Amino acid sequence: MSWKKPKTILTDQDVAMAKALRSQWPETYHRLCIWHMYQNAAKHLSSVFERFREFAIDFGNCIYEYDEECEFIEAWGNMFGKYNLENNDWLAQQFKVKEKWALVYGRETFCANMTTTQRSESMNNVLKKYVSYQHTMLRFLEHFERLIDDRRYEELKADFRVSQHNLAPSLPIEILNHAANVYTPAVFRMFEVEFSKAYSCVMELIAELGVMREYKLTPNGKSFHHTVKYDSSTDTAICSCKKFEFAGILCSHILKVFSFHNIVKIPSQYILKRWTKHAKIGVTSSTFEIKQGDDPKASLALRYQDLSRSYTHIVTKASVTEKAYKLARDGFKRLSDDVDACLEEDTVGRKEENHNNSGINTTIKGIKTNNKRIRGSSSTRPKNALEKMRKKTKVSKKNLSTN
Structure with missing residues (x-):
């Protein structure tokens, strides 16, 4: 995430x-x-x-x-x-x-x-078809990997169908054609339902001030109504039903207002990338921050995980064609050289900083320093008790022989 x-x-x-x-x-x-x-x-x-x-x-x-x-x-x-x-x-x-x-x-x-x-529960049912509680850990991982491969293959088939077939709107209306070209089939069907419901709404202008207009929309046969505030200078609209904020697609009430004002394309601010055919294009940017007091090892792991996800996404796409593969390979070579140069600069900077710090006089006036030489720790392995006893025995025998 x-x-x-x-x-x-x-x-x-x-x-x-x-x-x-x-x-x-x-x-x-x-x-x-x-x-x-x-x-x-x-x-x-x-x-x-x-x-x-x-x-x-x-x-x-x-x-x-x-x-x-x-x-x-x-x-x-x-x-x-x-x-x-x-x-x-x-x-x-x-x-x-x-x-x-x-x-x-x-x-x-x-x-x-x-x-x-139900989406997660449906996934649980799919998972049960591949794995069992009786499986060992190794067996579980093998079947789980098979599940992932099958799901990815189904996703590839769905992407291929979308790229090869054009959606046919139920009505020859330009905004529906635009939605069919932009959205995935499932989201387009949802949009089409909302557009059809717009015809059953009765619209009434209740306030107007400059470029701002406020409409009351009442569905046929219903006692309740919805309010839409529309700004004609930016083609933005806000509905009291909050469907766009909740679902990410425009509601029938806003579509009714757009149709009245002859807006033939969905404004870009109302097209969520996640619902489009090109949702996978581009690299998703990460927004996490590594604070100064964070654990260095944890920060390293976070950076590694973030870069791995991003570059795996690029590698997967670039391997599809020879041209994309060569482009990615050349780009990685240039990027690798830039990273090496950056790391070398950081290394030189740290060495200079350490050298400057070593020359700083840390003696504080008024405090007598201890000039005795501190014995360093030996690099040899410390002797155990048995070895010490053997050494004492050898010394004793040597003294006896000397006497």
């Missing part, structure tokens, strides 16, 4: 894990998996689900539908009164941690539109 903490992390309702996250990653937004939330609700509220068919809809609306906190609080209170849940301890406990599961909270924090931990 290049020593960067995640912006958001999704877990189940494990108490120990929540405590560890608060301690180690206090800046990371901790969300609860909604799938686990529903599972726990089905267990603790089974009688309510059986008695009231509409409860599942109202409970789901509290999780997903509201964009304003006041609306969520009101809906939650109405649900309690409607189904006589005022004394339900489990729901009262969930309300205390509502910021972790209700989607009205944390919308300004990027989460890649994920609300469950």
Whole structure:
């Protein structure tokens, strides 16, 4: 992760894990998996689900539908009164941690539109097809390496399909064509769904000041509305639903405003590189800092790991073609010479610094120095007790023979 903490992390309702996250990653937004939330609700509220068919809809609306906190609080209170849940301890406990599961909270924090931990659980199922708890460590590593190779091969096939096939938008609209050329197929389908929902929104201008305009957008058949603030000088827009901040793609409300103002391409500030076909192009820069007081060995390991990751990425790409290979080889040769020159300069600088420091008079006036010669430690191996006894015996015999 290049020593960067995640912006958001999704877990189940494990108490120990929540405590560890608060301690180690206090800046990371901790969300609860909604799938686990529903599972726990089905267990603790089974009688309510059986008695009231509409409860599942109202409970789901509290999780997903509201964009304003006041609306969520009101809906939650109405649900309690409607189904006589005022004394339900489990729901009262969930309300205390509502910021972790209700989607009205944390919308300004990027989460890649994920609300469950099913991606990691799906990966666990894939892993179980390759390895077993009965495997030895060596056997486990062999099968795990086979899993990585298979996943990388599937990724290569997906990249090849993207490069060879052009996505066909459902409508011949220029902004959709632009999205099809920029985004991966999965993200483009999400964008296309949002664009189609824009047609079902009723837009109303509610304020205008210079280049700034504010619109109210109401989906057909819905009682709630969203507010979009648009700056025509920079083609920037902010929606109250916070979908772009949360998912990284534009919402139907902003797309409705863009369509009204004849914007035929997605503004660059709304295209996240991670969602594009060229997400792998370029080297991801690291943002970690090595402080002056850090352990030198730890700093060396961090620098080594960072450079290894970056150059492995370049080597993998450069080995694909002969031309790229020669370019990388020549570049590495020049870089190697520059690094050698840099290291040589550092070595000369340290020698000069040590030489200058050795000539400094460290005698302090008024303090009498001890001019006795300090006996240095011997380089020979110290003798053990048996060897010392043998030496004494030899000396004694020699004295006797002399006498």
